[in-house]
Amino acid sequence: MQTPDSPTPDSALTRLAPTMGLTGPQQALMDEVLAFCRAHGADAHALFMIEGDAGTGKSLLLNTLFTAIQHAARGRDADDPLHGSHNCLLVNHPEMIKLYRNISESQPCLRKKDFERPTTFINHMAGREQRADIVLVDEAHLLLTRSDPYNRFRQDNQLAEIIRHARIVVIVFDARQVLKFKSLWTDERLRALVAGYPVVIRRLEQQFRMHAHADVMDWIRALRDGELRALPAPQSFDFRIYDDAQALYEAICQRNAQYGLCRMLATYDYPYTLNGRDHFITEGRFHLRWDRAMPQARLPWAERADTIDEVGSVYTIQGFDLNYAGVILGPSVTYDPATDRIVIDPARYEDRAAFTGRDGVENPPAVMARIILNSINVLMTRGVRGLYIYASDPRLHARLNALWNARQAVPAAP
Numbered sequence: 001m002q003t004p005d006s007p008t009p010d011s012a013l014t015r016l017a018p019t020m021g022l023t024g025p026q027q028a029l030m031d032e033v034l035a036f037c038r039a040h041g042a043d044a045h046a047l048f049m050i051e052g053d054a055g056t057g058k059s060l061l062l063n064t065l066f067t068a069i070q071h072a073a074r075g076r077d078a079d080d081p082l083h084g085s086h087n088c089l090l091v092n093h094p095e096m097i098k099l100y101r102n103i104s105e106s107q108p109c110l111r112k113k114d115f116e117r118p119t120t121f122i123n124h125m126a127g128r129e130q131r132a133d134i135v136l137v138d139e140a141h142l143l144l145t146r147s148d149p150y151n152r153f154r155q156d157n158q159l160a161e162i163i164r165h166a167r168i169v170v171i172v173f174d175a176r177q178v179l180k181f182k183s184l185w186t187d188e189r190l191r192a193l194v195a196g197y198p199v200v201i202r203r204l205e206q207q208f209r210m211h212a213h214a215d216v217m218d219w220i221r222a223l224r225d226g227e228l229r230a231l232p233a234p235q236s237f238d239f240r241i242y243d244d245a246q247a248l249y250e251a252i253c254q255r256n257a258q259y260g261l262c263r264m265l266a267t268y269d270y271p272y273t274l275n276g277r278d279h280f281i282t283e284g285r286f287h288l289r290w291d292r293a294m295p296q297a298r299l300p301w302a303e304r305a306d307t308i309d310e311v312g313s314v315y316t317i318q319g320f321d322l323n324y325a326g327v328i329l330g331p332s333v334t335y336d337p338a339t340d341r342i343v344i345d346p347a348r349y350e351d352r353a354a355f356t357g358r359d360g361v362e363n364p365p366a367v368m369a370r371i372i373l374n375s376i377n378v379l380m381t382r383g384v385r386g387l388y389i390y391a392s393d394p395r396l397h398a399r400l401n402a403l404w405n406a407r408q409a410v411p412a413a414p
Helices: 024-039 058-073 094-104 118-125 158-164 187-194 214-223 245-259 305-309 364-380 394-408
Strands: 046-052 087-091 132-138 166-173 199-204 238-241 262-266 280-283 286-290 310-312 322-329 333-336 341-344 383-391
Touching: 024 046, 024 058, 024 166, 024 199, 046 058, 058 087, 058 094, 058 132, 058 166, 087 094, 087 118, 118 132, 118 158, 132 158, 158 166, 158 187, 214 364, 238 394, 245 262, 245 286, 245 305, 245 322, 245 383, 262 305, 305 310, 322 364, 333 394, 341 364, 383 394
Parallel strands: 046 166, 046 199, 087 132, 132 166, 238 383, 262 310, 262 322, 286 310, 322 383
Antiparallel strands: 280 286, 333 341
């Protein structure tokens, strides 16, 4: 019997383990990063940045890379430049750090203490004379770009502080997953930060998570820019629009019984307060609880069997795979029939903390809309086998249903 703390057979514990195996391009990139680390160990600072959209295998590459670095650091080859080096992997996402630490239990060269939150690392290293040799950062787009005393970060920029306390920094980064003003990154800011250091930037292009044709990915990318296109023809990837949120949930429950790892997700458009009480999302017949914070749980939210009875947010699902994702686009995601485009209404977005720290930001309303579109991008790129969508806004609801009805007349793709 599966318990809330039992992983599913195709869990992230397996999919991100360093035994998973890399593709040829991923292996070549990992070898390049290892060579970079060996070549720049005596430099004051050096940075290697790996870019890529959601689902391109960034976390798997990073975890496999870190395992190789720690194997060399704790191995017997004293001639290896990595031998004896002090290294760590930083993870800003509290659900992801659980995953990395769980994976480390099966790797002799890894320790749970090798994985830290960025603020913990920065505050620990502040005032110390020594530096880490190599620091890897997963989900670097979540790093703070301004002081945040509430989260015990009092300096100006987390990446700048990490570089200050390390010789070599390797980050994975996706600008389309920035979710807060306090983590607002621009190309100009990033270039200014690393000016004068040896810097290499590489990009992962191949989509591994979603077993979908390119037209599905193109549709999602268009939507994250506000554009509505005709729905892709039927194919092996199960992509559907639902007229009723309860029917969508029932379908997700059926898929979960078949495959496991199927969950409901929603944009942050429904009230949620960290006050120890349950908060619910209601859409017609549909009435289900928001995800509950359980920091003591061994498994992350996406991996726990009991969370089929909850709706996940961008903060509990970012970085994780699902077999099927049922996504509710809430009231902030509206539609303008005159332009046939998505229109974002930030006033309807309930994650007000995402909008704090706007001082000095040009065109805050546009940035607010981009943050919400980024969150939609995160939610809609979770499913390996399928994606089901329901829209709350009446006009968007009607437009998506019209697109769905038009697609139903198209023959299935081979």
